[in-house]
Amino acid sequence: MEPKGTANVSDDGQDLAEVQRTHWQNTYTTHPGMYGEEPSAPARHAAAVFHAAGARDVLELGAGHGRDALYFAREGFTVQATDFSAAGLEQLGAAARRQAVDRRVRTAVHDVRDPLPLPDASVDAVFAHMLLCMALSTEETHALVGEIGRVLRPGGSFVYTVRHTGDAHYGTGTPHGDDVFEHGGFAVHFFPRDLVDALAEGWSLDEVHAFEEGDLPRQLWRVTQTRPGTPSV
Known part of the structure; x- marks a missing residue:
């Protein structure tokens, strides 16, 4: 077995990325609405953080079929939801129409390995539930957080969750290097704590909260950090 964290997932990253894209496209097609309609606990936390910061517009990365994006819309935010599965976003759009929040929700198919399709300082808040711990290399994750910092307005909030190296699945299954x-x-990049700290360099790291979710149960961190600067009024 390859030692943990020694190889770089980017060595076979493009192939792995395509495999994961196909996996999620097939999963959402075969199991529509697989996560149900209730928002995740991290989304409820994020909404409270975003309201307290006076946010109006939210970017959700890895929105899937939209349980959290739709919750943000019902909470009064304008939401841009992205995912690399068109099938998931089609379900999100249909649900937004049923819930009469479609005027508050926009969707875009996007691979987070590419630059975010948004102008600088154009959103108040960003949310990503388990998106950063997908099959992204450490280098790609740093690039993504850099993009998130670029599109956030000064004082904007970023809430994300990741599975970490205390999870029971860490170090088992098929290794792809770089703790993936x-x-x-389903490929997972398990985060060590020093990666969380490194991704917060240049930000205000407000909270790292440990919690459990789902079967096994999965071990995660919920991270809340703030882009430096004074929010515009």
Whole structure:
């Protein structure tokens, strides 16, 4: 077995990225609305953070079929939801129409390995539930957080969750290097704490909250950090 964290997932990253894209496209097609309609606990936390900061518009990365994006819209935010699965976003759009929040929700198919399709300082808040711990290399994750910092307005909030190296699946399954391990076709980048700290360099790191979710149960961190600067009024 390859030692943990020694290889770089980017060595086979493009192939792995395409495998993961196909995996999620097939998953959402086969199991529409697979996560249900209730928002995740991290989304409820994020909404409270965003309201307290006076945010109006939210970018959600890895929105899937939209349970959290739709919750943000019902909470009164304008939401841009991105995912690399067109099938998931089609379900999100249909649900937004059923819930009569479609005027508050826009969707865009996007791979987070590419620059975010938004202008500088154009959103108040960003949310990503388990998106950063997908099959992204450490280098790609740093680039993504750099992009998030670019599109956030000064004082903007970023809330994300990741599975970490205390998770029972860490170090098991198919290794892809850089702390990425695959189980049942699903690849996860398990975060060590020093990666969380490194991604917060130049930000205000407000909270790192440990919690459990789902089967096993999965071990995650919920991270809240703020872009430096004074929010515009």
